[in-house]
Amino acid sequence: MIKTRFGLWDGAVCALILLLALGLALGVGAAARSEGAVVTVSADGALALQKPLEGTEGRFPIDGEYPLTVCISGGKVWVEDSHCPGGDCQAQRPISRPGQSIVCLPGRITVAIRGGDGAADLIVG
């Protein structure tokens, strides 16, 4: 019968998963140091919008099954007026660093900040 008390190996597994999360977060953080960040919006895998993060101000409607509006202002990006049933994309906090993204799963829309100069989206390890 499987044990029902928390043991040493369970703690080790939890620590390992938290370390993996930390490693991934650091990888995303490493990508954030690149300059010339660009905001890209993909709808169903196709590029729908691309704007430089710095210097761009405005609201950009994105068409799709569930239309939404991407707002860029003051070096931050967020989603407004989403028509998707969940509304998670709209509830998310503004993003401002390369590697961060806002995803609307029902609408298959991804708002991402990518590093400039061909920097990698994610550096692991």
Place this chain on the structure above:
Amino acid sequence: MDRRVKTLALCALLTALALGLSYAERMIPLGLLIPLPGIKLGLANVVTLFALCFLGTGPAFGILIARCFLGSLFAGSLSGLIFSLTGGLLAMAVMAAARRSGRLSVYGVSVCGAAAHNMGQICAAMAVMKTTAVISYLPVLLVTAVFAGALTGAAAAGVFRAAQASGFAAHSREGSKETTEGQGGGA
């Protein structure tokens, strides 16, 4: 009553319970705390874990498939099926392997399952969205998996202790030599 009929009836009950738990946890506003798609406690995982430990891999697989299909059907969102199915299948495979290792308790197995579920969902999201940008969600999802997995593990531990105390465990596959007989009785 025939053992296979009993297993089938139990699988049907567990499927209904898993669906009920999936529906109930939607009322917990976890998204307000962590507004990320896919964030949930995963209470239905308690049922998968129970089926895996007491009935075997076959029935647990059947319950999982039935729960994913019916859940998507009832929610009216078949697009969500790929996420629940990918996450669920990976979680079950990892939990089955973790359980077989013999070193982990129900807590560790549950945490492994929660982490695998989130990884599976991220893989599905990358395929559906055709972008790798969603991987930036993985660190947060993995951290929440540890806490959610421990919580569902605690719930499962309580259920397991009750099952042992009631004598259910002695009549389950766990108490006897594993055979393929019961595996055909999935829901």
